[in-house]
Amino acid sequence: MNKLSELEIEKKLLRFPDWEYFDDAIHAEFEFENFKDCFSAMSRIAFDCEALNHHPNWSNVYNVLTISLSTHGANGVTNKDFKLAEAIEAIVEPEE
Incomplete structure (x- = not known):
């Protein structure tokens, strides 16, 4: 898996406003109604x-x-990180 350039990362982040x-990683913070909902999303x-x-x-x-x-083997962000970010978004912010 190849490390993405900063320009590639910034372009991909346009689809991920959160x-x-x-620091060579993509970061997000999600707030839930309570601990139970947060832990459920983590599960x-x-x-x-x-x-x-x-x-x-x-x-x-x-x-x-x-x-x-981040992808530790690539020492930075790869497409694998964005694939997981997309899966996370589908869980924490489901389409209505």
Whole structure:
């Protein structure tokens, strides 16, 4: 998996308004109504992480989920990170 250039990353981020790029990773923070909803989303995201064999750096404090994605083998952001970000978005912000 090839590391994306900063220009490629910024272009892809146009589709992901909740995400930003810094420190060689893409980052997002999602707020839920309560801890249970936040933890439930994390559990659902975990299944996509396993399916993609790609695992985020993430943390949960009460109702806030903070996620950072980068591909360690590439030392930066790759298409794999955006594929997982897309799966995460489908879980935390489902289309109505």
